[in-house]
Amino acid sequence: MPYAPHAIEAKWQEYWSTRKTFRAEVDTSKPKFYVLDMFPYPSSDGLHVGHPKGYVATDAIARYKRMCGVNVLHPMGWDAFGLPAEQHAMRTGQHPRDTTQRNVAQFKRQLRALGLSYDWDRELDTTDPGYVRWTQWIFCKLHEQGLAYEAEVPVNWCPELGTVLANEEVRDGKSDIGGHPVVRLPLKQWMLRITAYAERLLEDLDELDWPEHIKKMQRDWIGRSEGARVLFPVIDHADESIEVFTTRPDTLFGATYMVLAPEHPLVDKVTTPARRDAVKAYLEQTSRKSERVRIVEASAKTGVFTGAYATNPVNDAEIPIWIADYVLISYGTGAIMAVPGHDQRDYEFAKTFGLPIVEVVAGGDISREAFTGEGVNVNSEYLNGLSMPAAKRRMIEQLEADGSGGGAVSYKLRDWLFSRQRYWGEPFPVLHLEDGTTKLVPESDLPVELPELADYKPGSDFQPPLARVASWIETRDPDTGQSARRDPNTMPQWAGSCWYYLRFCDPRNTEAAWSPEAERYWMPVDLYVGGAEHAVLHLLYARFWHKVLYDLGLVSTKEPFQKLLNPGMIQARSYRYFVADGGDGSTTNGRFYASDQVRYDGETPVHRATGEGLRECWVPPDEVRWKDGQPLAPDEETVLEEVTEKMSKSRGNVVNPDDVVAEYGADAMRLYEMFIGPLRKAAPWSTDGIPGVFRFLQRAYRLIVEEVDAEDRARELPPGEGTVAQQRLLARTIDKVTSDLGKLDLNTAISALMVFVRDIEKDGPVPQGVAAAFARLLAPFAPHLAEELWERLGHAESLAYASWPEADPALLVDEEIEIAVQVQGKLRARIHVPAEADEALVREVALNDANVRRHVGDREPRRVIYVPGRLLNLVL
RNA sequence: GCCCAGGUGGCGGAAUUGGUAGACGCGCUAGGUUCAGGACCUAGUUCUCGCAAGGGAGUGCUGGUUCGAUUCCAGUCCUGGGCACCA
Numbered sequence: 014m015p016y017a018p019h020a021i022e023a024k025w026q027e028y029w030s031t032r033k034t035f036r037a038e039v040d041t042s043k044p045k046f047y048v049l050d051m052f053p054y055p056s057s058d059g060l061h062v063g064h065p066k067g068y069v070a071t072d073a074i075a076r077y078k079r080m081c082g083v084n085v086l087h088p089m090g091w092d093a094f095g096l097p098a099e100q101h102a103m104r105t106g107q108h109p110r111d112t113t114q115r116n117v118a119q120f121k122r123q124l125r126a127l128g129l130s131y132d133w134d135r136e137l138d139t140t141d142p143g144y145v146r147w148t149q150w151i152f153c154k155l156h157e158q159g160l161a162y163e164a165e166v167p168v169n170w171c172p173e174l175g176t177v178l179a180n181e182e183v184r185d186g187k188s189d190i191g192g193h194p195v196v197r198l199p200l201k202q203w204m205l206r207i208t209a210y211a212e213r214l215l216e217d218l219d220e221l222d223w224p225e226h227i228k229k230m231q232r233d234w235i236g237r238s239e240g241a242r243v244l245f246p247v248i249d250h251a252d253e254s255i256e257v258f259t260t261r262p263d264t265l266f267g268a269t270y271m272v273l274a275p276e277h278p279l280v281d282k283v284t285t286p287a288r289r290d291a292v293k294a295y296l297e298q299t300s301r302k303s304e305r306v307r308i309v310e311a312s313a314k315t316g317v318f319t320g321a322y323a324t325n326p327v328n329d330a331e332i333p334i335w336i337a338d339y340v341l342i343s344y345g346t347g348a349i350m351a352v353p354g355h356d357q358r359d360y361e362f363a364k365t366f367g368l369p370i371v372e373v374v375a376g377g378d379i380s381r382e383a384f385t386g387e388g389v390n391v392n393s394e395y396l397n398g399l400s401m402p403a404a405k406r407r408m409i410e411q412l413e414a415d416g417s418g419g420g421a422v423s424y425k426l427r428d429w430l431f432s433r434q435r436y437w438g439e440p441f442p443v444l445h446l447e448d449g450t451t452k453l454v455p456e457s458d459l460p461v462e463l464p465e466l467a468d469y470k471p472g473s474d475f476q477p478p479l480a481r482v483a484s485w486i487e488t489r490d491p492d493t494g495q496s497a498r499r500d501p502n503t504m505p506q507w508a509g510s511c512w513y514y515l516r517f518c519d520p521r522n523t524e525a526a527w528s529p530e531a532e533r534y535w536m537p538v539d540l541y542v543g544g545a546e547h548a549v550l551h552l553l554y555a556r557f558w559h560k561v562l563y564d565l566g567l568v569s570t571k572e573p574f575q576k577l578l579n580p581g582m583i584q585a586r587s588y589r590y591f592v593a594d595g596g597d598g599s600t601t602n603g604r605f606y607a608s609d610q611v612r613y614d615g616e617t618p619v620h621r622a623t624g625e626g627l628r629e630c631w632v633p634p635d636e637v638r639w640k641d642g643q644p645l646a647p648d649e650e651t652v653l654e655e656v657t658e659k660m661s662k663s664r665g666n667v668v669n670p671d672d673v674v675a676e677y678g679a680d681a682m683r684l685y686e687m688f689i690g691p692l693r694k695a696a697p698w699s700t701d702g703i704p705g706v707f708r709f710l711q712r713a714y715r716l717i718v719e720e721v722d723a724e725d726r727a728r729e730l731p732p733g734e735g736t737v738a739q740q741r742l743l744a745r746t747i748d749k750v751t752s753d754l755g756k757l758d759l760n761t762a763i764s765a766l767m768v769f770v771r772d773i774e775k776d777g778p779v780p781q782g783v784a785a786a787f788a789r790l791l792a793p794f795a796p797h798l799a800e801e802l803w804e805r806l807g808h809a810e811s812l813a814y815a816s817w818p819e820a821d822p823a824l825l826v827d828e829e830i831e832i833a834v835q836v837q838g839k840l841r842a843r844i845h846v847p848a849e850a851d852e853a854l855v856r857e858v859a860l861n862d863a864n865v866r867r868h869v870g871d872r873e874p875r876r877v878i879y880v881p882g883r884l885l886n887l888v889l
Numbered sequence: 890g891c892c893c894a895g896g897u898g899g900c901g902g903a904a905u906u907g908g909u910a911g912a913c914g915c916g917c918u919a920g921g922u923u924c925a926g927g928a929c930c931u932a933g934u935u936c937u938c939g940c941a942a943g944g945g946a947g948u949g950c951u952g953g954u955u956c957g958a959u960u961c962c963a964g965u966c967c968u969g970g971g972c973a974c975c976a
Contacts, residue, residue, distance in 0.1 A: 015928090184972095224894095225893085225894095226892095226893050226894065226970085226971080229892080229893065229971090230893085230971065230972085233892080233971080233972065234972090236975065238975075238976085240976085257976080258975095258976070259976060260975095260976065261976080272976095314974090338974090339974050339976095340974085340976080341974075341975065341976090343975090344975045344976075345975075345976065348976095349976050350976085351976085352976090356976065357974090358974055358976075359976080361974095423975080423976090424975090425975050545970080545971095548971085549971095657969095658969095685914095688901085688902090688913080688914070689901065689902085689914095690901060690902055691902085694895085694902095695969080696901065696902085697900095697901080699900080699901070699915080701900085701901095701915055701916075702900090702901065702914065702915055703915095704914095704915080704927095705913090705914045705915055706914075708914095708929095709913095709914085711929095760901095760902075760903085760913085760914095761902095761903070761912085761913080763913080763914090764902095764903075764912065764913035764914080765912095765913085766913095767913055767914075768912080768913070771913095831909080832909090833908075833909035834909090835908085835909085835956085835957070837956075837957090838955095838956055838957045839957090840909055843909065863942095864942090864943080867943090875956095876956065877956095878908085878956055878957075880908055883908055883909080884908045884909070884957090886908080886956055886957065887956090888956045888957090
C-alpha cells in the first residue's frame, strides 16, 4: 500500500501525546534552549496556512536541538483577550469567554494536526484567572514603582471601536485594526511611564541578535535626539518662562519668534486682552480638526499671535509669541523657538505671516528656502566663524553659565496609554477611594475578576461597559472599610503578551508568577519567532516590562528575547477588476474595467478617462477563467490584474491548512511551508507545489518500506554502511542539513534530503545504517514519517531523543575534483583532476583539453590565475 | 518627501571573504511502464545560432573597478515595508 500519511500521522500524534514525549523539565545538568513562537490570538476564522510557517520552523529547530541532547522548552498558548470576541458578544450576547474557548479548541486541534512538538502541559491562556492574577500583580509592581499613573491626556478615541487607542495603534489617523477614524480628545486614563526606560530600551538593542530593520524601527520609534533646552522669559510676566527643546542651539541667534502648541498651559496666561478673541477662535478651529486633517494640511501653516513677547536669552531681543498647530504638545516641551532661516517649517510659517528671517549659518540662500545644512555661523556674536558642532557646544556652555538652559536629550517615545474602555480585558487591580485617593487591591485579593454582563455594548460619554455594573464597581476598601469604586477600564491586549514568555517557564505555579529557579534556567528566550508587525508594539512593551522586572530583581536577564526572527508572510494571488460604483454594492452601467483604465485618487479608484468613481472587485484564484495565458473577468473579456498580497477573506484566497492536511498529510504541509522559500521572505502560496514534496515523502517511504499489502513491511536492507559512494552521499547530506538547520535555511536543507533520496539507491539498496541516519535527518521536517521509518528499521523508542547523526569529515573530501577552466575569463572547459593536484598538474591537464587548446591557440598565456580546487583562468 | 529591504528561467527559488549562474521543486517535452490514468520510472528543459562539435547573449536598467561581477562601487527605474510638521 503506498505511503498513507493519515494513518501514520494519527498514530504518532497519539504516541507523542500519551507519552508526553515533549514534556520539558528543568535539568541543570543539561544545556537548555528556549524556542518560542509569538502566541496567537485565537480568532474565529481558525488558522490559515500563513500562521504555521513560523510554527513549523521553530518546531524543526526544537526537534533538532532535542536530538543534539539539548533540553528544549517549546510551549504554546493563547493571547485570548481581544476585541473580536467582544464585538461578537455585542452582536449575539454570547459571553466572550465561550467564544474564546471555542476558538482556542479549534486552534489547538489545527496545531496538533500539524504534529508540532509543544509541551502542551505548559499551555496557557491570558484570560485564565490564574494568569490574570499575575498580570495584575505585575501592574501592581509597576504602580509601586511609580511607573503607572492616571492622567488627563489627549487620547486617540476611536468612536467605531468605542475605546481609546495607544499611539502605536494609530496609523495615519486611523485605527491599526479595522482602519476606523480616530479623534483626539482629553480623557483621564491609565498611563505607563515607558519613557523612563527610553534610554535603556535604546541602548540594550545593541546586544540583541535581531534583524537590523526591526532594531531600526525601535530606534526610530524611541527617537532620541540631542540638543539643548532653553528658557525664554516672558515679557510682562516676571515669573514665567517658556522652555523649549532644540536640536540646533547653534541657531539661537536666529530665533525670531516663538510658537506654543494650542494645548500649551501658558497660552491662556500670556495672551493679551486685545488678542483673546482671535486666540480663542483659533483654538476652537484647531480642536475641531482631527489629527488626520492636520497631517494632510501639514504644508499649509496656520497660527495666531498672542500679543505677548519673550526675550531671547542670548541677545535680549524681544520676539513675538505665536500659537500654531504645527507645534505638537506631546513632543519636547510643547513649545519651540522658531528659527525660520534654518528650519523649513518655521520658514514656511514666517513667510505666511511676514515674520523676520535671519541668517545665522552661512551656506544657503535664505531668500529662497531655509538652509538646514552645515555651515559656519554668522550674525551670532561669539559663535561667528564656528562650525556646527563647535557652535552647539559653545552655545550650551553659555546657556549653562547664564542659567538659561543647558544640554538636553529628547525622545519621540511617549508614555504608554494603558487603559481601554472594554469589557474583555484584565481589570485594573485598584480601588478609587471616597477621599479621592487610589490604592492597589491587596495581593491576597488578586485576581480582580470580571463581572458577568447582560449587555456588552460600550456606554455613552466614553464610559466602558463595566461602569454600568454597580454591584461590581461599588465595593469597600478591605483595610479601612471606606467605600470605594473599582476602575471601569481594562488593560489593553498587550498586557498579557508582555510577560507570557516568563509564565511559560513555570506555568502552573500558584504561589508566584514564576519561580526564580525556573526563570534562571530557561531565560532568556533563545529564539523568538513571529511577525514583523509587532516591531514597535509587543516587542517594545514586553522589553519595557522585562526591564522593570529586572530592576526589581524578579528576572535575571536584561532582555527577554535574545534572537528574533520574522518569518515572511505567506501571500496569495488574487485577481482584480473594476466596476462603476453605484454605491450600496451595485454597479451603475454593468461595465467592467481593467486596471490599465484606472487610476487612484487617494484610496478611491476612478476611471482614467471619465473620472467616474469605481469599485474594486475580486475573483477568487480557483474561479479565474484563463484564455491564452491571460486571466479573464466574468465578462470573459476584461483582463484581470494579478495582485500578490496577504490572504484575506474579502479576496477569497484564504487557504485552510485543514484542507491541505486532509489531502496530503501534515508532513507534506510542513515540508511545503519550509520548501517554498527562505523563512524570512514573503512568498505566495501555490497549491501546485505540494505534490512535489508529497512525492518526495513517497520516495522516502519506499526507500525503507516494501509496498506489499495493507500493512506493508520493512524491506530487508543490507546491514552495514554501504558503498563508499553511499557513505559520501550520506556524509554530505548530514553536513548540509546540519549547517542549514543552524542557519535556519530550511528550504535548502530539504533540498539536500531530496537529493539524497534521489541518488542513494544508484548503486544498490540503502544499507541499514544509512537508512537509520536518514530517518533522523528527516525528523525535524517530517517527524511523523521519520518516526514511522525509524520504527520499521527496528527501533522500539521514539527518535525524538535519538542522537543527531555526525558526518565523517574524511568522507566529505572528494578524491577527484572538477576545475573550471577559463580562457580570457570565459568558461571553456571543465576538467577532472585528483583532489591533491597542484597548479602545475591542473595547468597541464587544462592545456591538453581540446577546446581550451582551440581558444588558446599557439599563444603563451600572459598570466595564469589559479584558484585552488576551483578554477584556472588563462589570460592571453 | 525621508528611511529600510528586495528585483535571478514559464513559476517558487539556489549560488555572494568576487571564481563553473540557474541546485532542489513545480510546470513543460520525449521515451518507458500500465487496461487506463491527473499514478510511477528515465532523460531533457535560461534564451538564441548550429545536424553536431561548438559559438553568442544572459541575474531590473546605465556605467565603473577587475584576469574574472548575481556578488563590490556610482547613478537610475520598479516592487514591498516603515516613518511622516518630532523642533
